[in-house]
Amino acid sequence: MNTVENKIADEIHGCIVCAKLFNVLSVYTPDGKLLDCTVTSPGGHIVPDEHQPLVACDIHTEEEVKSAHKRWLSKTGKAFDAEQEDE
Numbered sequence: 001m002n003t004v005e006n007k008i009a010d011e012i013h014g015c016i017v018c019a020k021l022f023n024v025l026s027v028y029t030p031d032g033k034l035l036d037c038t039v040t041s042p043g044g045h046i047v048p049d050e051h052q053p054l055v056a057c058d059i060h061t062e063e064e065v066k067s068a069h070k071r072w073l074s075k076t077g078k079a080f081d082a083e084q085e086d087e
Contacts, residue, residue, distance in 0.1 A: 004030040013053050015044065016068040017060045024053045 007028045014021050022044040026037040037046055037053040047054040047069055054072065056065045 006030065006035060010040075011053065013055045015057045015060070016047060016054055016072050017056055017064050020044075020057055022055045024055060026053050 007030065009026045009028065011024045011026055012021050013024050020043075022039050022041040024037050024046075025040050027035040029035055034050065034052060039045055039055055043058050044055050045058055047056050047065060049069075054069065056068070060068075
């Protein structure tokens, strides 16, 4: 029997507001889709995104994080897709 397992990865990601680095533990399906992730360094939290792990420092306001996430989406070309999902 051939069983395919999810991939667990220890990664480093920068805060989307200030670029401070955090360790992130991520779980991917065998075909590379992100299943879940968590910040393993103190002082940070995950910014929800279904495509890749994103992190923000706990000290940033919700507005700073939302603004940075919007900028990130526009730079990656995903802003249009995200707006369609909201409708």
